[in-house]
Each structure stands twice: as C-alpha cells, then as structure tokens.
Amino acid sequence: MFELHASKASNLKNDVLSGLTVALALVPEAVAFAFVAGVEPLVGLYAAFMVGLITAIFGGRPGMISGATGAMAVVMVSLVAIHGVEYLFATVVLTGLLQILAGIFKSGKFIRLVPHPVMLGFVNGLAIVIFLAQLGQFKVTNSAGELEWLQGTPLMIMAGLIIITMAIIHFLPKLTNAVPSSLVAIVVVTLLVQSLGLDTRTVVDFLRDMTNDPTASIAGGLPQFSIPNVPFNLDTLKVIFPFALILAAIGLIESLLTLTLIDELTGTRGRGNKECIAQGAANTVTGFFGGMGGCAMIGQSMINVNSGGRGRASGITAAVALLGFILFASGLIEMIPLAALVGVMFIVVIGTFEWSSFRILSKVPKADAIVIVLVSAVTVATDLAIAVVVGVIVSALVFAWDHAKHINVNRSTDENGSTVYEVIGPIFFGSVANFLEKFDVNNDSDDVVIEFKRSRVADHSAIGAIDTLAERYLAKGKTVHLKHLSQECKLLLKKAGDLVEVNVIEDPEYHIASDKLA
Template identity: 40%
Template structure:
C-alpha cells in the first residue's frame, strides 16, 4: 500500500482526525454509561468494551471514521442473560457472538444485509427507540420531585443549547450542570456511583469464568446469535450512513470480520459486546473525521478521560443519563415514517409495523428483523407471482391453440401457470406454448411446464414450446423430464 493511500485511509488531516475523535469520545461517555445500566452491568464493563472495540476495529474494520462501542441495541439483547445468569455468561456470549461475526465476514455474507428492506430497517430503528425509552421507566416510576426537576432541566439543556452553540456536545453540558446542581444543593438523587464500579486501571485479559461444556453453550447460543445479528445489522446500517456522508465505499465483509474480532477482544478484556454507533459516528464525520485515526483516538481518549476523571464521573446523577437516553430514543425514532404510512404502500407499512410489534413484544431486535425480512420476502414473492400471466391467443390458421406466457415462473407462480391451461378446450388439438416473454427460475417451474405438456399430450394434443431464452433452456434441459 502506497504512503498516499495509507495516509488517506488513516489520517487525511491529523489535527482534524484528533479533534473529531475527541468530540466523538465526549458524546460517547454518557451513552456508554447509560447503556451499561440498561444492560444491568457496571459502567466499567461498557467503558472497557468501548475502549477495546474502538482500538481493535480501527485496525480491523472495513469502514474508516466509524465509531463502534458498547451500544444500546446490544445492551437490550444482553440484559436478560445478565439478569438470569450473570456477567460471566454475558462475556462468554459476547465472545461467541464475535466468532459468529468473524465467520459471517469470512464467508462474505455481508451482502445478505441487502435483503433487509427499507421497511424492516425503519421498523428496527423505531423498535430500538421504543425499547430504549421503555428501559428508562424504572428510573422514573415513583421518582421524587428533585429527580423529575433535573430530568426537565436536562432535556431543556440537551435540546436548547445546540440553538446557541454546537462547539460543546449538549449531553456533556447536561451532565456537568446537573452534577454540579445536585452536589451543591444536596439533592436526594441516585448517582453513577450507585450503579456500580468505574474503571481505575487498564482492563485485564482473561477468559470468562464459565464452565467450558455443552450446558454453557446451550445457555449462551441463542443470546450470542441475537447479539451477533443485531450488532451486524446496526454496524452495516451505520457503515451505509458514512458511505453516503463521505461519498466513499467501504468493505462490508471486512467490517463484519473486524467487528467480530473486536467483540472477541472486548469479551476477553471484561467488556460487553458492541457495534457501530450511529450518533457518535455522525458526530465524528461532521467534525472532520475521515480516517481510522479518529476511531483509534476516540478509544484511547475514552480510557484516559475515565481514569483521570473517575471521582467526578462517579457523582453524575443517574437522571442525567436518563435524560440523555430519552434524547437518544427520540432522535433514533424515525418520525417521518409515521407520515410515510399515509403515502407508502400498505404492504410496506405493514412490514414496518410488524417488525416494531414483534421486536417490542419479544424485546428481541433480532427476532423482529427476522420476522420483518421473512414477511417482506413473502409479500414480494406474491407480488412477483401475480405478474405472471397466460393469455390465450386466437386460433392459428391451422387450428393450433396458442398460449402466450408472460412474467416469472417460479415456485410461487407455478400453480397459477398450471391452472391456466384447460385441457377441455384443447382436446386433440395442436397447442403452441409461447414463452418468449417468460422466464423459468427453479425446479418447481420446470416441473410445472412438464406437468402442462404431459396433460395436454394425454388428451391428444401435439405440444410445441417456443421462445425459451438461453437460461431457461439450460435449466429445463438439466431438470426437465425430457418428454
């Protein structure tokens, strides 16, 4: 790799990369701590993960300038496992999820994300927003007046400050103001120190303290698969956003492999698995981040800040993090999709709503996406199948009945194709099946053509099939009965 290409990939402008990485770090800290308590783990678990993931993926990822860390979507999937079996099993599940992601990338399956329709992606984002908001409810139900007052003040700072200046991230200002106010006034509110331990040193390498047996594998297999799929989906969506913002391509398969390696490393250093962070990535790009250096510096700067500022961070009111998560929820939700339901086809809106409903009902983002993708496939299949038609032409001068087939003949339209031929009208008459405007896709389509030809011949018709394109002819020659 030439020096110019290496510089373009890593640091087109070193000062700009460092500044963008620093801004992304400040935007990352409050959300990572907030996501940690959503997952039910100490803040150190999320912070260690974010540090390790950022450092590793800066080298292994396929999308320069993308920020990856402990994310809300993964935290939501991880929470039930932590509650039922503890942190060690979550770390093991994260490592297994990373291996699944590595395999996904090595098998070049990143292209499968293209099968996730826009409706499913919108449903995924909206469901994620709803689940993030719902996760804040335990901190608000039964809260005292001081807590509600700080929440209102925090939201006011988050939403009003950007109208005055964007030099400092408003979530960070929210944390500082609410922390100072709570400390000076002695307000009776819960702080980050009450949530768990913050890091005070570098993370230590070690295998999760779980038995290496089939029982453990059975416990972590499904959560690991859910973590892997949710992480891949959100990272691919984030990478696509950066592609569009920077007008540059990225390697989706390398991003899958890189994310997997980063998640394995994070798990071995005591951190939760993570994925691409849409909000922080957009901040990084908007402040000038274009290369891998901004990602690398974001991770390194994160650990420096957390170790040096630990006494202050521990005094941050939890309600400040709740305010930030409410903002994240509101900004994550695609409000335009509500208006789009009036303009978009009803089928697309149905897929979006089903994806949201399944995800919220199961609290499993992977399950919602899977149902949405399957539903999209079913609707698309029926739509294409309806486009297949068989028209009966006027009898030819020699008395031949002509059937003109148009559209796609495959498993979903094969039965319609067979039903279009009525042997009572062609008894002992020559028949010509013109498939010039049709295409045969699979073995079901070939069997359907065989069935029609055999039925017509059984009733005394001499059958001629004309107009087969090259691909259909090859398929029929290989799979057909030859009769």
C-alpha cells in the same frame, strides 16, 4: 431521508472532540447493559472499549460506534444466570467466529434487501426505544429499595438541566461549529451543577443504584487476557452454540442496519462484509479479555454523527477515552449529571425519528404504511433485530401476493403450426397456480413452445410447475420446448430431462446477486 447540519467531510479535530462526547455518554449505557446481562459493570465497560476500538480501526463504516448493547444483553442474561460468566466469555468468542464467517461468505450484502418501509419503521421504533430508556433516569430508589418517580424540587432541577442541555445543543451550532455542541452542553451543565451545588443525580449515583453498592465506581485496571474457564468438550458447545448463533445474528443485523443508517446520514457508502469481519474479530478478542461482547450502538453512532464525527479517529478516540476514564479519571466522569446525558439522548431521539413518516402514511400503499407501523411497534415491544426480521417477512409476503397476480400467458400459433405460449411475469411459489391454469393441454398442437423471454423461473416451486406441465403434455403424447430460459433457470431444471429442449444460442445471461461493493 435524514437532514443534518453537520459536515459530511471527515475532520480530525471534529473526530476527536466528537469521540470525547461519545465516551462520556458510553459510561452509563455500558454499565446499564452490564446490569441487564447480570455481570459486573467493568465487564460492560471493557466490552465498550475493546469492541469500540477494534471496529473503529478495522470496520467497514468509519464514524460508527460499537460497544455493549441492550439487544445482546437480554440474550446473555439467562446464560449467565444458569451457567456463569465464564460461559458468557466462551459464547462471545464463538459469536465472533460466526460473525467472521458471515463476513468471509459475504453475507453483508443482504442487508441491502431491507425495504425502505422497514427502515422507516426501524428508525422510528429506535427513537421511541431510546426515549423510553431515558425515562428510567427519572426514577430513584426509595428507603424500601424500590424505584419511584422523581417529584417536587428534584424533578424540577432534572427537567431544567435537561432543557438547558437541549437548548445548548440546538442553538450553539447557529453560532459556531468549532466544537461539538453536545460536548459543550455536558461540560456546561456539569460545571453549573458543581458551582451551584445542585442536588441532582450523577453518573456515580446511577452506578450505585444499578449495583446496589454504595461504594461502586467505574475505576478499574487494564483488561487481562484469560482463556474462558469452561470444559472444552461437546457438552459445552451444545450449551453455548445456540446463544452464540442468536447473538451473532442480532449483532450483525443491528450493525448492518446502523451502517445503512449512517450511510444515509453522511451520503457515503460503508462496506458491510468488512464490518461483519471486524465485529466478529472484536467479539472474539473481547471474549478473551473479560468483556461481554457487543455490536454497533445506534444511539451513540447518532451522537457521533451529529457531533461531526466522520472518520475512524472518532471511534478510536471514544474507545481510548473510555479506557482513560476507567484508569485515571473515574472521579471526573462520575460527577457528570445524568440530566446532561438525558438531554443529549433526547436530541438524538428528535433527530432520529422520521417525522415525515406521519405525512406519507396516507400517501404510500397501505401495505407499506402497515409495515412502517408494525416494525415500529415490534421494535418497542420486543427487539430491533426481531422487528426488522418481521418487517422483511411481511414485506416479502406482500410482494409475493402482489406479483402472484401479475403472471400472464399469451397463446398463439406460429408458422409451423406449433402452439406458442409467451409467459409474462415471474414464476414462483405464489404464481404457479395461475401459471398452470393458463395452458390448454387438450386443445394444443403436438408441438408446444413456451417462451420465457419476458419471464423468470424463480424457485423450486416454479420448477415443480414446469415439471407438472411437461408431464401433462407427455401424457397426451405432446412435446414441450422451453425457449429463452436463463442460465440460472436451466441449472434448476433437473426432472424435465429429455422432455425439455432449450434454445441455448438465444438465451440471455442474468446475474441475480453481486458481491460488488458489498
């Protein structure tokens, strides 16, 4: 599905250098997401540090980068605007607790139910979103305080630096893999701008534009422990719980999908439930230390993987380096040209987009092609998590519609004169109507056997159909026997009671879901 030139093996040197690359790119994103949420830049930077560090140490996917994200920030903004930042911190704590519960109850395994077309649409939509986000760097604030597009020489300088950055990232691995090409590109372009005195926007310019503060800086101290200053009562819970529930769901969906994506890239297997618990612990801690919370960062994870980061050391390095920038090296980081970071992200876009999807659209079933395009479009229009939910629902409905047509029933008579119906295909809400039409209650013998060896009772609608069928035969004074019904299906049968006779000896055992490797 994806092709990368980087090694799949973990290497400490690669992890450390890759982590430094990620840390450089984390600064403007954390600041931007803090601005989206309506909080101070340090609230986003602290979240990137704490969430990134805790998930790197305890998470279920080494090499994955977590921090403050835009998907969660857009949910936070209304909470902050109405109730203030302290309510946000309380919400982040509760969000973490809900995510821990999701991990304890092993909900991480269900991300494996996301269909392949949804994943294709997800990565394509993600690439488009990352690309569109970079276009904002081509705008500056004019004298009237409004954003306008770069023009003339500034635009040419910006474009030239981006091309140089992308060229270094593309061609350097052909010469050597000793250091991450993204890190080299950022350093080279920064030195080039400083030595030639080029007039181009830097990280500090971006920060000051976002905050509308000409003295703004990423410099700060260590995050301080503080219990959120909110009333601990039911009214507060009513305010924060809906936000916490949405944030927990969005965070886990994005994190688990990113985990699956990194699994594909590296050819390894992450642990979803462990990641849920680690994300939850990270958000809980972050809420007590003045951070806005977060989840897996797909773009930063892609930078890390492309730069050779595979082990936990890459995420730990990124988090610790980010804190180091805040404490000691804010001046150096603030002089990095935005063009260098935009070039890095453009390479991520090219590597993330599944270009082969254009070729396969005409070859896969129409429903799958529609899902790919739909998920991509919804991702761009709304949010990654919403797009995935929409894609899964549409895929499930298509599956239900297709399998509703695949129910078949063969009628015969055995040596005892009983009417035998062999059911082929699953019985569920979409197929119950066809299932009931297959039986000839009036002309069947007084003893009817329904064989489920090649079928499965899937849901309550199926149970209702069997009850309806049993009542029809009872009304005619006839008896129904269900044969080869699975253990799970037998547990579902409540209403049939004495009407149903089950051949327990010949029943096989089926296991529907497993927590193994989840």
